[in-house]
Amino acid sequence: MALNRAKEEILKKIRQALIRKAPTQSEPNFVSDIYAKPDEEDLLVMFAQNLVKTKAAFFYCENKEDFTQQLQAYSHSKGFKHMHVWEPTLQGMLKEVPLAVINNELSWGQAQVGITSCDYLVARTGTILYTSQTASGRRLAIYPPHHIVVAYANQVVYDLEDALRNLRIKYHKNFPSMVCLETGPSRTADIEKTLVLGAHGPKELTVFLIDDAPYSDSSE
Numbered sequence: 001m002a003l004n005r006a007k008e009e010i011l012k013k014i015r016q017a018l019i020r021k022a023p024t025q026s027e028p029n030f031v032s033d034i035y036a037k038p039d040e041e042d043l044l045v046m047f048a049q050n051l052v053k054t055k056a057a058f059f060y061c062e063n064k065e066d067f068t069q070q071l072q073a074y075s076h077s078k079g080f081k082h083m084h085v086w087e088p089t090l091q092g093m094l095k096e097v098p099l100a101v102i103n104n105e106l107s108w109g110q111a112q113v114g115i116t117s118c119d120y121l122v123a124r125t126g127t128i129l130y131t132s133q134t135a136s137g138r139r140l141a142i143y144p145p146h147h148i149v150v151a152y153a154n155q156v157v158y159d160l161e162d163a164l165r166n167l168r169i170k171y172h173k174n175f176p177s178m179v180c181l182e183t184g185p186s187r188t189a190d191i192e193k194t195l196v197l198g199a200h201g202p203k204e205l206t207v208f209l210i211d212d213a214p215y216s217d218s219s220e
Helices: 005-019 040-053 064-078 088-093 160-171
Strands: 057-061 083-085 113-116 120-122 127-131 146-152 179-182 204-210
Touching: 040 057, 040 204, 057 064, 064 088, 064 146, 064 204, 120 160, 127 146, 127 160
Parallel strands: 057 204, 083 113, 113 146, 146 204
Antiparallel strands: 120 127, 127 179
């Protein structure tokens, strides 16, 4: 049975497509960065934007004095009464600030807020990286319902690869036993796909970024 011209044209195209060899795929490049790395001065902006996207709060502080003033105003607005600070350097910064700061571990189970430092801030994902080398360890960052991170501008790096590379250089042979990545408040959507904050850690996360020379951590 003779086919009409329209069907013949369709079959012809199909045959040609089957005969024609598929183009050779190029080898994937797993080395080059697919993301456009910003200028150094834009890393702070990138971190702040990505952090806020995770439902965390961000405060920019010009110096240490500005930090203590903003922290005082923030704590009063939130009504904090049990703010635990275990790192000696942070305790020194808050020594003259009229805040309800607790510097011992005796009542840490009642802590509303844990204030800690960190090792690095990852701009591309808005992530905080901290380790067991800090005096706060892991408890103060994960147990209280509100985690406040105090960091400096020169701790901001572009991505996780930069952070881990710097971490190896920083601690060398004394590498921490625990490295934690915190990207926004703890959350889960396991039950009926409903987002719940504070599932396995802090319900709120706040970062105070000081654009000033970093302190010298006596714990290192």
